[in-house]
Amino acid sequence: FLPSSMELPPGPTTEEQMERMRGMIFDRPKSLSVSEDGEVKSGSMEYLTRYVISQSFDAPACTEAFVLTYRQFGATPGEIMKYVETFFKKYVETFFKKPDNTTPKVKHKKGDKPQETLPPPLPILTERIVQFFKLWINVAYHADFQQAGLLAILLDFLKNKIHPVDARDGTTNAYQVKLALLRANDNYHKARKKKEEKDEKTEKQRNLLDISATTLAEQLTYKEALMYRAIQPPELLNLSWSSKNKNNREVARNVVLMVERSNKVSYWVATEICMCKDLRKRVQAMKRFINVAHKCIGMKNYNTTMEVIGGLNNISVQRLKKTWAELPERYQQMWQDLTVLMDTKNNYSEYRNSIGVAKQQNIPAVPFLGIFLRDLTFIEEGNSDKIGKHANFE
Template sequence: MVMAIQSATDLLAVGQTLDLALNTALATEKAAQSLVVAARALVQEKEMADNSAPLARAPNDPYGRKPSMATIMDRTTEEIMYNHDNDSDIEPDLAPRSAPKQPHSAMSSQRNRSDSQPSIFSAHSNQSGPFTPGTEYSGRGIQGGFPFPTSTGEGGFGGVANSATPGRYDMRGEKVKKMLGDDAPGRGGAQYWFLGYDYQQADLVLNAEGGVKGGTLPALIERLTLHDGLDSNFIATFLLTYRSFTSTKELFTYLFHRFTIQPPMGLDPEELEIWTEKKLTPIRLRVFNIIKSWLETYYLEDEADDREALAMIKDFSGSAAMKDTMSFAAVQLIKLVEKREQSEGAFRKMVLNLTTQAPQPITPRNLKKIKFLELDPLEFARQLTIMEANAYNKIKPVECLAKAWTSEDPEIAAKAVNIKKMIETSNLYSNWINELVLSEKELKKRVLVIRHLVMIAEKLRQLNNFSMLSATMAALSQSPIHRLKRTWEQVPSRTMTAFMDLQALMGVAKNWAEYREELHSVNPPCVPFVGMYLTDLVMIQDGNGDFLKKSNHLINFYKRVKTAEVIREIQQYQSVPYCLTSVPEIQSFIRRGQDCTKSVADLYEMSLQLEPR
């Protein structure tokens, strides 16, 4: 259920489907190449058999000569590659290979105009479902089943752009040639040096799975807007965490520069047309969709940097650079900016139609003078859950970066205002719970309060409110209450068993192993224990440098990947609201108790008066 909700609300879910389709196409390619190897072996066997037999006339050769090995392999290769290109609906806009082969050195071929990239005004631009930034205004999420090779140019290096792993230079062509010889089947499409990547190979480091491990900021920006592929996971991680290594204004400065890239020197008119169609246009679409996604999902109205970026986007969208090339996209961005300027926080929020009716509140007879023991444990837990869920749902991704909630710098600490508020509420609630127990002078009444609190904790678990469950367990384990030996001896065994079970559930043993297992097994709505996430974020922040080892310029993107994983888990529980009815009188009672609670030192003195040492 959690995974389904996450997928339904994830703007990047479409990219995963495209990746699956691409992997299928690549598997087909490998099968075709294996077939070529087998065909070559058969032809060699046939030649050996023919050499040992009397010379036979070739059907179309009046002199009885056999077709050469190169001719057979050329025909076999072309037939196989032709079928591969024309049968796949994932492959790029390559012309069928029925035409005679042209020399590789020419580096030019007849171009099929009907196979050009779709326009931004195509039907795909009106899709209403979840989208991946960089794909909703283009016909395909990943351009081409095969990359466009690049030859070694001035200041460059050998290798081809690899669509299977976007952003990685592919050196497999030479390996295939070594294995199969000069008759090895070629890759689809012409090999254009000017369709390579603009960053140097050393500027981007990938891991064994093809994910980004680190890179310079320009290389990461280029990866964000690749012309020959789409890495949806990278895009999501980048937009969630970019504030930890750059500013919003610097990001958009790079994106605007990326939108207006210039062609390499020395291109003839045909090459310039190919460069424009295969590189410039896809990049501009990517940039547009990244900006659009940022405006809809990642803009923070409390950030001065973001508000200034709105003016930058508006000016750029109205400039000739974008208005003359992508007028429709420019209008869309201007409308989004104006909508952001007029909105007050609410923007493209998911609204769920709750078909189930909220349960009837269980209220005490006298709401004007509420007593704790007169409150129904379930209703008390419901009101706690409503209040805590509202606070949890306000947490923003930027609050999870660089341990902002622990910073002594007021400007940085202000970014984590909601996390700090939840921590403060938890501490005040724990002190209030202590005071509720210690305010009772009679031992039997203290036992009743403890029993009531354990029942509330059980209801909190039923409501999946692990945040207040953890706070309740922590309160009952604090020294002012924990030391009351005579009081705990009178607590019923059933209550003690439940208390011990809940304490084990929320315990820190094995990095909250039992709690993590239960959290990942429940269905939303849910309010997780934020303290566990903060511990994970501190471990990631302190255990990984901002830059890769032995480098002071390659941003450690793996660190941001791990941070984004925690942020996504926090976000997935913010999607589903609770269907409960607020009771203002009970919530006011809870707030008054938290605001007027005593300090820990005063509570310990109260404990000593009840049961001296």
């Protein structure tokens, strides 16, 4: 609040402030390129900064897009801040200076001590700059105001530049920016804490690898057997599972679910291995999954076996040369046996022989679904529905 004894010089009208702001944005035709319908297409970073400040209320999405992308055009946070300060300074000077370039004096009542001279309130630009800062803080508080060191510069600007011409209504616009800073700081630390808790939870979840390979294989087999049995014959017709049409894919809902699960399990295997920062732990994780795949073969669960092999064959895992080199010879041989069994050579001949034996011996099995889908695709695409006018019943 200002002392009651102070008489402020009369402020410019809203129309005068708006006109002056527009004039300072479009005073250099070459600095902004405007389309026929009045939309700004391009411009110098300084004048684009002025433009998005003017639009911070009417088009906040435009301002947010600017503060998100300005770095891509070679500008730095410090440069954007200087453009804001320059815009504000020149704007204030156009109202604050008399024609003879002298500063208007504030009148005091008799007996009062001289007070600092203050300019008139200029809410039009002040409020827009404040809104610009609030949007900027919400979008890039940590990167621009903490890491890039703008926080102290912003606070100084609010205190020494914005506050003197701020609205005199008891709740200043500068306070709104400080409140936005406090909220952004609070949200940032909450997000960090949440991430740390998530990382801690993830680390605890890694104890899953402490479960025996047999137990993991049993649980994976149980889950996949249930999903496999849920697939109905109509789901395997007309390549419905690979259709781009949502309704067609819904027909093959259980097939789609199992395909999605297969991808998730493969990525889970690769992720668990790659998340181990220590070489020794990576080797242990790799051994565990090779053992799980080996146990699944013993349970005739070929689908999970292929999922684990897919994860181990992921490029992110295959490039871990030191980890593979540290793998004990026993596990190297187990891995070799697995890859031979599920090799694509001769149309998966080794796998087909193995599951054929299980079928002859009436042993329950979870087949590799990918083989069925591949064979069905060849059947659908390699045979026409009709022979002449007749249905191709064969």
